[in-house]
Amino acid sequence: MVECLRRSPVELPGLALRTESRDGFRVVLEYENEGSGPFLVDLSHRPKWDLQAPDLESLKPWGIEVPEQPGQCRLCGGLIAGRQNRGQAAFWHLGREVPETPRDPGLTVVSDGWMLLALIGPETFLIMEKVSSLDLSSPAKEPPFWMQGPVLHVPCQIVVLGRERDRAALLLACSRGYAPTMAHALLDTGRPWGLRPAGEEAFTRRLEYWATGKCNGD
Numbered sequence: 001m002v003e004c005l006r007r008s009p010v011e012l013p014g015l016a017l018r019t020e021s022r023d024g025f026r027v028v029l030e031y032e033n034e035g036s037g038p039f040l041v042d043l044s045h046r047p048k049w050d051l052q053a054p055d056l057e058s059l060k061p062w063g064i065e066v067p068e069q070p071g072q073c074r075l076c077g078g079l080i081a082g083r084q085n086r087g088q089a090a091f092w093h094l095g096r097e098v099p100e101t102p103r104d105p106g107l108t109v110v111s112d113g114w115m116l117l118a119l120i121g122p123e124t125f126l127i128m129e130k131v132s133s134l135d136l137s138s139p140a141k142e143p144p145f146w147m148q149g150p151v152l153h154v155p156c157q158i159v160v161l162g163r164e165r166d167r168a169a170l171l172l173a174c175s176r177g178y179a180p181t182m183a184h185a186l187l188d189t190g191r192p193w194g195l196r197p198a199g200e201e202a203f204t205r206r207l208e209y210w211a212t213g214k215c216n217g218d
Contacts, residue, residue: 006045014032038120038123040197048110069083115183117173132149
């Protein structure tokens with residue numbers, strides 16, 4: 001069987017110390033001299049799905065209820081379920097074991113069409129204030145939550161995972177075509193705070209910080 005080679009739309013600078021091949025992607029696990037953060041991590045290889053249906057509330061892909069209101073999301077078992085609007089939701093898989101795609105006509109695999117980055121560290125929201133007018137620090141919103149809007153004038157989807165100093169992090173997704181410019185613009189913006197590329201493990205070893213562990217309901 002021939003494995004198809006797939007390519008992340010993001011190429012972060014730096015020397016990759018450890019990599020592995022996964023689902024056709026070359027995944028960087030660790031970069032040289034990552035430091036203590038803040039970090040920018042490429043997660044574009046992670047599986048992503050779009051769900052569209054007139055009755056989202058009745059659906060439970062992977063046994064996870066779709067959040068009731070736009071902007072709500074939940075993280076459970078490595079899967080993020082985010083409600084975008086009345087008839088649309090998104091699922092991103094962040095854990096190690098990739099689940100099979102359920103046979104649901106409303107579910108579409110969109111993995112290769114989207115860039116996905118993680119921004120991690122106490123300086124996360126200081127950096128984002130420089131590139132977006134979105135109110136990501138609003139006390140009215142309890143993490144994790146979902147937002148849509150412009151970052152560097154590019155339509156983006158954002159999940160705020162945590163705002164506490166030791167757990168501050170967010171995920172940022174946009175169309176694949178914007179990925180190279182977006183990644184390098186974020187690194188340039190974050191340079192005064194020491195933002196550096198980091199491998200996937202910088203994200204996965206912190207994943208349990210943000211997991212709610214609640215698959216159904218609040």
